[in-house]
Amino acid sequence: MxxxxxxxxxxxxxxxxxxxxxxxxGVRYYHKLSSGDQLPxxxxxxxxxxxxxxxxxxxxxxxVWIVAHRSEMGTTSRTTLPLVVADxxxxxxxxVKIEQAIGDKRYGDQNTDGSHSIRSFYxxxxxxxxxxxxxxxxxxxxxWGVPAGECETDLHAVVHRSTNRRAxxxxxxxxxxxxxxxxxxxxxxxxxSAWRYIGRGQVSYDLxxxxxxxxxxxxxxxxxxxxxxxxxxxxxxxxxxxxxxxxEALKVAGVRQTVPIDPFQQAPAFQPLGGIAVIADNxxxxxxxxxxxxxxxxxxxxxxxxSDAYKNELRETSHNPCKVVRNIGDADAVxxxxxxxxxxxxxxxxxxxxxxxxxxxxxxxxxxxxTLWAPTQNPQAVQDIVSKELGIAKEDVICHVxxxxxxxxxxxKPDYVAEAAVLSKKTGRPVKVVWTREDDIKxxxxxxxxxxxxxxxxxxxxxxxxxxxxxxxxxxPSIFDVNTVYGDPAHLQQGWTDNPYDxxxxxxxxxxxxxxxxxxxxxxxxNIYHAFGIQCFTDELAHAAGRDPLDxxxxxxGNPRTIDFKGVEYPNYGASMDAxxxxxxxxxxxxxxxAEKSGWGKRKHGKGTGVxxxxxxxxxxxxxxxxEVEVNDQGEVRIPRVDTVLDAGLVVNPEATRAQFEGAAVxxxxxxxxxxxxATKGVIDQSNFQDYPVARIxxxxxQTNVYIVDSDAPPAGVGxxxxxxxxxxxxxxxxxxxxxxxxxxxxxxxGLS
Amino acid sequence: MIQLKVNxxxxxxxxxxxxxxxxxxxxxxxxxxxxxxxxxxxxxACTVHVNGQATRSCVTPMRDAAGKEVTTxxxxxxxxxxxxxRAWMEINVPQCGYCQVGQIMQAAAxxxxxxxxxxxxxxxxxxxxxxRCGTYQRIRSAIKAAAGEMT
Numbered sequence: 001m002x003x004x005x006x007x008x009x010x011x012x013x014x015x016x017x018x019x020x021x022x023x024x025x026g027v028r029y030y031h032k033l034s035s036g037d038q039l040p041x042x043x044x045x046x047x048x049x050x051x052x053x054x055x056x057x058x059x060x061x062x063x064v065w066i067v068a069h070r071s072e073m074g075t076t077s078r079t080t081l082p083l084v085v086a087d088x089x090x091x092x093x094x095x096v097k098i099e100q101a102i103g104d105k106r107y108g109d110q111n112t113d114g115s116h117s118i119r120s121f122y123x124x125x126x127x128x129x130x131x132x133x134x135x136x137x138x139x140x141x142x143x144w145g146v147p148a149g150e151c152e153t154d155l156h157a158v159v160h161r162s163t164n165r166r167a168x169x170x171x172x173x174x175x176x177x178x179x180x181x182x183x184x185x186x187x188x189x190x191x192x193s194a195w196r197y198i199g200r201g202q203v204s205y206d207l208x209x210x211x212x213x214x215x216x217x218x219x220x221x222x223x224x225x226x227x228x229x230x231x232x233x234x235x236x237x238x239x240x241x242x243x244x245x246x247x248e249a250l251k252v253a254g255v256r257q258t259v260p261i262d263p264f265q266q267a268p269a270f271q272p273l274g275g276i277a278v279i280a281d282n283x284x285x286x287x288x289x290x291x292x293x294x295x296x297x298x299x300x301x302x303x304x305x306x307s308d309a310y311k312n313e314l315r316e317t318s319h320n321p322c323k324v325v326r327n328i329g330d331a332d333a334v335x336x337x338x339x340x341x342x343x344x345x346x347x348x349x350x351x352x353x354x355x356x357x358x359x360x361x362x363x364x365x366x367x368x369x370x371t372l373w374a375p376t377q378n379p380q381a382v383q384d385i386v387s388k389e390l391g392i393a394k395e396d397v398i399c400h401v402x403x404x405x406x407x408x409x410x411x412x413k414p415d416y417v418a419e420a421a422v423l424s425k426k427t428g429r430p431v432k433v434v435w436t437r438e439d440d441i442k443x444x445x446x447x448x449x450x451x452x453x454x455x456x457x458x459x460x461x462x463x464x465x466x467x468x469x470x471x472x473x474x475x476x477p478s479i480f481d482v483n484t485v486y487g488d489p490a491h492l493q494q495g496w497t498d499n500p501y502d503x504x505x506x507x508x509x510x511x512x513x514x515x516x517x518x519x520x521x522x523x524x525x526x527n528i529y530h531a532f533g534i535q536c537f538t539d540e541l542a543h544a545a546g547r548d549p550l551d552x553x554x555x556x557x558g559n560p561r562t563i564d565f566k567g568v569e570y571p572n573y574g575a576s577m578d579a580x581x582x583x584x585x586x587x588x589x590x591x592x593x594x595a596e597k598s599g600w601g602k603r604k605h606g607k608g609t610g611v612x613x614x615x616x617x618x619x620x621x622x623x624x625x626x627x628e629v630e631v632n633d634q635g636e637v638r639i640p641r642v643d644t645v646l647d648a649g650l651v652v653n654p655e656a657t658r659a660q661f662e663g664a665a666v667x668x669x670x671x672x673x674x675x676x677x678x679a680t681k682g683v684i685d686q687s688n689f690q691d692y693p694v695a696r697i698x699x700x701x702x703q704t705n706v707y708i709v710d711s712d713a714p715p716a717g718v719g720x721x722x723x724x725x726x727x728x729x730x731x732x733x734x735x736x737x738x739x740x741x742x743x744x745x746x747x748x749x750x751g752l753s
Numbered sequence: 754m755i756q757l758k759v760n761x762x763x764x765x766x767x768x769x770x771x772x773x774x775x776x777x778x779x780x781x782x783x784x785x786x787x788x789x790x791x792x793x794x795x796x797x798a799c800t801v802h803v804n805g806q807a808t809r810s811c812v813t814p815m816r817d818a819a820g821k822e823v824t825t826x827x828x829x830x831x832x833x834x835x836x837x838x839r840a841w842m843e844i845n846v847p848q849c850g851y852c853q854v855g856q857i858m859q860a861a862a863x864x865x866x867x868x869x870x871x872x873x874x875x876x877x878x879x880x881x882x883x884x885r886c887g888t889y890q891r892i893r894s895a896i897k898a899a900a901g902e903m904t
Contacts, residue, residue: 074848074886203845210850211838213786213826217851220785228780253769282780283789284772356790356798356851356885405788405851406885437791655845659888663848666887689795689883697889698876704890 052132062170069107073407088129103379115717201653218375236682248292254285305516307678314451322511329505334466357405363420409521445520452533462545474515485512495530502558535614535728560585598626598643610736614728619717635753649713664722760828786826797882807862840899848886
């Protein structure tokens, strides 16, 4: 995150007219302006009379413009960050207008991924609001000839109580714009007791647009004269077109031309996959034309990739000593002594994102500049890849961010946007690339397939005296360097390096695996398989020891303490260990709370029913979940109830947070029930919702109860942390209900029916 | 020429009769409320009403829409919001929102035929509409809320 700094300067309006007296407080404009002295893309906040920050402007009619610089894919970041600005400004939410930022470094990080929008920008948003409030208050005090310290704000107005004077923000904007921008240390943030919105939340700013079909997603973007494209990609990663025949494709009514796209160079990264594009007058004609292409492929080395064999390779690797990433004591010495040892292999396959909106982007390349409209989580990465692909400056890539029809991490990777840009340059027209669902499933950046070997020596009371865990998975950095085979700290930290148990002998290892498909971030990422391995193995040990799984889990978490990662690479999700220490007491507390809320041990569970529990910290948030399942004689699994407790520190928008955890239970349901992507000879076997099913209304938890711990700790993530403990608790519940241990996802392999 | 009515307006279409209704609505009429999700009738994002019946427009060729009355989300309610839309807002159903137009069209059709659907009837009818964000619990609540309002 960039720091806000005082940049009091003149500002240039479109057309080059100098606006006197307007103020800019904001992140310095690092990029050179692309044409003359104009800002390349003024927002209304930029143009407003009082432009107090890159994120904020106020006009004389009292309209407050707030810039949403991060992408909206359903988590409400587009609403909740502006809400923090509005609170600190003491603004009336009804008079706030939100505008979506283009990709631009001046806003700081815009990669809406990793559940950190609030965490990383909470302070910046408060400062932006407080800066404008300070200036408005000063302006009022000067007008009234009273000390600013005697003035206060009251919902979109400055008031001086003793003389009963009041001036609205709009009336004060012009005068405030002439004042010096306060230094950061001059700002006084509102006391918690004065918060209007933080901790109370708001529904989505776009709610009405979402229910009326007026919301504009990438799929809905349009410009005059645009044509539509559908691309036949190489079926195997790294494949190339040997030759192709487009005669039949060109006969399809509405098809205009075909265009080859170069394959990626070296590692895939965010480059287009290559292939043959069919350009047409409408989407359907492009799809039809594509079916008539006759392409001969050179599949390349990934043709040898078969999921069954690969699974065995991963397992084999995990059964031998691997790279140690964290060690306490000497687990091997304990194992060597003999005694009761428990071992298990856990496995999670490749997973696809399957956001409801398939990949889509609209690009217009004109006069050496590219303008894009895309449902992207990462518009600055769009600027990077498009500038490289087209050979133009990054400042000449304008990326408008539409609403996203789901993202889940897939839309942080802008390969599909680069594809549209390349096609627009090649055709000389605005091009909208539309991926089919089949393209989406077959050409994803999949969540890594992972195999985990778990081993524990059990002491007299059943508590482990030694614990060994090894994970093997193709790492995400392999998309940037195909020779990368070991997990990187940023992903090993996700529930693996930070096994929180209070154990005298603990060894954590990671083994090598070569990727044959693109691996990428998917909601909760490595936490999904790591929490599944650790939390289900914990449950196994509890049963092996004849202990209650809740008591056993609490016993392993141990007494409240801060985990010491000295000598261990533990990035802590990019946050400081001082602000966000790993506190086992908080994990313990959510576990105890979820036990109480779910009635753990107090409710009777008859034949074919059972409950499972799991606890996990991810994205700096502590979560514990209890899942209740019923399995009937036909092996059909139902989920009558889920209870989940989270401690995410300060929660700005509780309602949206509850929704995220309800959704996480559904996302997790898909993973456990049916989530599996496989490949044969390098080609993905699945293609659409018939063979990559995701959970439907009749398959999901009937009731998900979400409880938020009241906390003043700094804010942590809420979009992702609900998934990992749900997946593990669901697995544990199935064991409780059926006696069958879930070690291999999805449960279609368990033979329940 | 294929004649049809879309949201009460007479339209004629001289293009490919095999073109699915969805792409006619989106690319020709530029009514983009109905969404493309799977193209094979498995996700429900493209749901519209054809002669009052919830229909997957992505697998309905234009030849089958001839002479029919098509209603999309843009024409669901002429005056303000439909009770289902109001319930969706009251219960705060949407997350990303992409599937919600299809969900709303499906729910509106359900409530036209069943005034007070049971949980099982809701599940059976709505099982064709996928929501990847996982708003199902709220969808069920919102349908019940709308059912209460509509009676």
